[in-house]
Amino acid sequence: MENILLEYPYNNHEHIALVKLNRPKVLNALSTDLMEELVNTMLTLDKNPNVRVIILTGNERAFAAGADIAQMVTATPIDQINDQRFRTWEMLKLITKPIIAAVNGFALGGGCELAMSCDLIIAGDDAKFSQPEIKIGTIPGAGGTQRLTRAIGKSKAMMMVLTGDMIDAHTACDWGLVAKVVPAQTLMQETFELAKTISDRAPVAVRLAKEAVNKSFEMTLKDGMDFERRNFYLTFSSGDQKEGMKAFMEKRNPTYQGN
Numbered sequence: 001m002e003n004i005l006l007e008y009p010y011n012n013h014e015h016i017a018l019v020k021l022n023r024p025k026v027l028n029a030l031s032t033d034l035m036e037e038l039v040n041t042m043l044t045l046d047k048n049p050n051v052r053v054i055i056l057t058g059n060e061r062a063f064a065a066g067a068d069i070a071q072m073v074t075a076t077p078i079d080q081i082n083d084q085r086f087r088t089w090e091m092l093k094l095i096t097k098p099i100i101a102a103v104n105g106f107a108l109g110g111g112c113e114l115a116m117s118c119d120l121i122i123a124g125d126d127a128k129f130s131q132p133e134i135k136i137g138t139i140p141g142a143g144g145t146q147r148l149t150r151a152i153g154k155s156k157a158m159m160m161v162l163t164g165d166m167i168d169a170h171t172a173c174d175w176g177l178v179a180k181v182v183p184a185q186t187l188m189q190e191t192f193e194l195a196k197t198i199s200d201r202a203p204v205a206v207r208l209a210k211e212a213v214n215k216s217f218e219m220t221l222k223d224g225m226d227f228e229r230r231n232f233y234l235t236f237s238s239g240d241q242k243e244g245m246k247a248f249m250e251k252r253n254p255t256y257q258g259n
């Protein structure tokens, strides 16, 4: 792999993997090759029963400054279709383990969309988010008009998509795009702590909870509630639920096996 760095176990933690975008010279522009490597890495981690949480990050300067403009500058619509990039991006939805985006620097265009494809975003206080496609004559193509609107509402999404201007980390947090802002220098440490907390929780329940929250974007409230209820019932078939509730009654910490 050239464009992705994998650190697993991350910080010697057997349940946490770190995936790093690695095209620093072009601010981690998301080329087709990079996205294929990213998806393959994620699918491999998802299959590994020891991995419970995945952290996706870039570097201090950029999470990712968007899709690779050099690959698109002379593209025709048919080139875009044949490239199959959209299929690759869609495959991120298949990942069942929680993915935390740890964002320092630029998260622009496809970079912002990639962060939004993760389950939650933690931002360093120097992070900047935008959907700048309008400035180069196009529009978002991987969720920037859809996920962003659901995250921050129509009026603010319109402002971002129609101007292409950046917002800073605190604004992104106030608007609900980001879960938490931390000092840029401590981003990885804070994200690791959060990943540890999630990895201590019952893995079967974490998976079913992630699935249920994501369904809220795609279903009516009634159908979403039904889906949630079924996943709730399903947790009662897991050893983790038995262990979690028994440990509570016995006033001890649970030890989850993920079964």
Ligand code: CO8
Binding pocket: 025, 026, 027, 029, 030, 065, 066, 067, 068, 069, 070, 085, 086, 089, 106, 108, 109, 110, 111, 132, 133, 136, 139, 140, 141, 142
């Ligand atoms: N693609 C390719 N190269 C890039 C990109 C990019 N998105 N962003 C930066 N680079 C390159 C620059 O060309 C430059 O390369 P070089 O050193 O060879 O000239 C290098 O990275 C460093 O960049 P700058 O010199 O421009 O650094 P600055 O600090 O001056 O500026 C900015 C930083 C503001 C981030 C600036 O680089 C910028 O505006 N970048 C482009 C941002 C952008 O428009 N992103 C949206 C791209 S379109 C998109 O994402 C559509 C997604 C659709 C989904 C597709 C799914 C299949």
